[in-house]
Amino acid sequence: MTESSFILKHPLRVRVFHYILAASFLTLAVTGIMLYFKLLAEPAMNTAMQVHVVAGVVMTLDALAFFFLAFDRVVLFTKRTFTFSGNDIKWFAILGGYPQKILLHKKVDVPPMGKYNAGQKLFGICVLVGGTLLILSGWVLWALPHAVPHGTASMIGSIHLYASWVLILFLFVHLFLGIYMWDDFKAMFVDGRIPYEDAAEKAPLWVKNELQRLS
């Protein structure tokens, strides 16, 4: 390949949002696990909780800023993650061809996908719903545990716990596949752009239907 064109996949505001989200969520996950398993001595537990709170505030501000400054992206993301077709079921049947590719070095035909494949859509829904629940429940648990009825508070505690488990488990998959697909990783963390051929292979519907050429 000598000449290649690029597609802007992740605009700057999305990348900045994602930088802060990644940093704060990783911090929250690590401190959250420490707190849940009570791994440390008392002062260190306190420090872990303080870091957890600060990271939580940072993540909240990040989410709020993105929500208000890039509401169109939020809506677009919501639309894409919640739009399913028969192709998504077929995609799940072969898990996007990734196990075959990674484990057996075998290429299988994959149903055509949009900007996000079926797995990414599922992850996107979990991030949207779970992230929102985590942020809201975290704030109630931090600021109002005394005033909210204890049954409600305990339910909110369970929501916080289960949502965090789901997202932490997904995080491992997300990290692995994100690094495995190095072009995507670079796009999100460096310059936002992805080679045209690569996108045409992985997201043919997106490339076909939703792009415009810059003159």
Place this chain on the structure above:
Amino acid sequence: MNKETKTYRKGEIPGIIAINTRECKGCDACKRFCPTGAITGMFGATHRVDADLCISCGQCLVNCPFGAPYETVDPVEQVAAKLADKRTTVVGIIAPAVRVAIGEPFGMPVGSLVTGKMYSAMKKAGFVILDNNFAADLTIMEEGTEFIQRARHALFGEKAEHGGEIGPLPQFTSCCPAWVRFVETNYPALIPNLSSAKSPQQMAGAVAKTYGAAQVFKAAPESVYTVGIMPCTAKKFEASRPEFQSAWHFMKEKGGAASSAPYPDIDAVLTTRDLARLLKKMKINLAAENDAEGGTLFAEYTGAGTIFGNTGGVMEAALRTAYVVLTGTPLARLEFEAVRGLKGVKSADVTLRDQKYGKDVTVKVAVVHDIRANIRPIVEEVMAGRSPYHFIEVMNCPGGCINGGGQPICDTGSSWIGRVLPSFAWS
């Protein structure tokens, strides 16, 4: 409880409340309910209860979102064994607030008044009923008379009939064992202001093992086993105070129990939750019971006795009786609305004519509940000698005994009564 405690005497239970470290999430919610700052442990780390500061009110227990605090004393087995023993007369001393809460663990709506069903279930379990409302009426007689004596002493210089010392004004109520221990550990200078009247539970125990044993139960005091059934965890502590063997001392002086080992006025205290567990253990479904009468002389009680469980109730009951005793005329209206409700500090002025001295007096009363939030300014005023009040009712728990630390835990509720302000826990 491995640390040595300092604020307990021999025989007293040091600390009714402890925290299960496996359940504790370090969220700090309990600290917002603790009236004495007895809960230690940094934000994020598991918490502990400092028994020396703890007044055993149990508010942390009923308000923890994760159910981490628990009672260290569980007399259910012991009481069940006594109920099974036919030689023992087991007297169930039922506090007012129990009858509006015991229905909840049996699936009835919150606040259901189930006096009749409760009597029936308890008699089925083998209890003889001593309604603590009866003892509440007795408390009004003693505490109200004491107040009249203190007021007439302060206003008209009246002397005590038996030459004893008369305490100062304002008089504080002494029914709430958490409040009594709060004074003893935080403001001992105010001990003379506490009414010397025992709490209804302790009056009931002392009466049951003297007059009751002889006249009502027709049994030897040693075979009378008194069980306080209370909305309160601090009552477990109160019952263990060593001075509360007054029935034994009394009988010994009378020569009745010279050979007997000392026995306490109250042998065991069950919280409302404990009673529900006991009944369920005995397969008694309180909700399915028919209404029954108490069946003993000690089950007779008045409306004044039953409102003891509400904040303002002791004051209202005392005012009803004190008014009639002081003026000699009946009250036109029994309800004192000013002392009802959930306001932190309620006060009222009652102007009346003391018939004995032929003078008008204005009695200023105050009612305080939720002592964590409300007691300090009132107490500081009294310490400084600036208190405008003559009689002050204090209950530790927000709302009074009906929201006590021994009540069934209501998941849709919080004891947070004041304005909702976020608290951003940090260290």
Place this chain on the structure above:
Amino acid sequence: MSKNDPSHEFMESPFSLSRREFIAIGGVIIALLALPAVWVRSALINRNHHIQARTKGLYRDDATAKIRLSHENQAVMRLYRDFAGKPLSPVSEELLHTKYINRMKALS
């Protein structure tokens, strides 16, 4: 790889999302976000309901009682007549009154 200026030749069409979709989906998002807020708010408002319900129960017990004054309790009067004499009598003082102790000394 050629480094053109601009660095990319393609981007998403601004019409990936129609106006109607934007309003509909955006409205649903905001409505769903409001739900937990409403839920927590109502929990906060009703948090003292159990206290009020139990309080009402006891006041109802009082309002429906035949006798509503402690000094009219016949059982109490009988106890004084047969046993204790009267309030603050020596028997009363011994059985119905108590003393308190200063526990602060131990703390300091």
